[in-house]
Amino acid sequence: MKHLKIAWLLLAIVCIFFAFCFGMSRGVGKTSGVQQIVTERSGATVLERLTGADPFALPERSLGAVVNINTADLTELTSLPGIGETLARRILDYRREHGPFSCTEALMNVDGIGQGRFEMIRNYVTVEEQHEDTGR
Numbered sequence: 001m002k003h004l005k006i007a008w009l010l011l012a013i014v015c016i017f018f019a020f021c022f023g024m025s026r027g028v029g030k031t032s033g034v035q036q037i038v039t040e041r042s043g044a045t046v047l048e049r050l051t052g053a054d055p056f057a058l059p060e061r062s063l064g065a066v067v068n069i070n071t072a073d074l075t076e077l078t079s080l081p082g083i084g085e086t087l088a089r090r091i092l093d094y095r096r097e098h099g100p101f102s103c104t105e106a107l108m109n110v111d112g113i114g115q116g117r118f119e120m121i122r123n124y125v126t127v128e129e130q131h132e133d134t135g136r
Helices: 002-031 046-051 074-078 085-098 104-109 115-124
Strands: none
Touching (some): 074 085, 085 104
């Protein structure tokens, strides 16, 4: 009787082992091939990697809205991507000291705005006068 229990126990272990091997072989067939896991976008900045933010995404304010840097106030300037209150104040101070910007690239003369930050806001700023359509 004791040998019969051992035989059944060994048979059960062998069946479990074969079931495991069969399951593994079926799973490998479904996942074979080259797999690639992409964890970050190539060329992403450290800020994008840490926050998941895309600085080139359209700002949340309104789609297609452009800020005139010669007439914008603090609120309008801080609505630009990558421009916080400190940089907005620097832009206003620069404009007050040097007069209106002649071109959008002149923003890079403001302390804290380099080529990278300018590229983030380039499509959202202008120095052109905004004329209302009077119907004439």
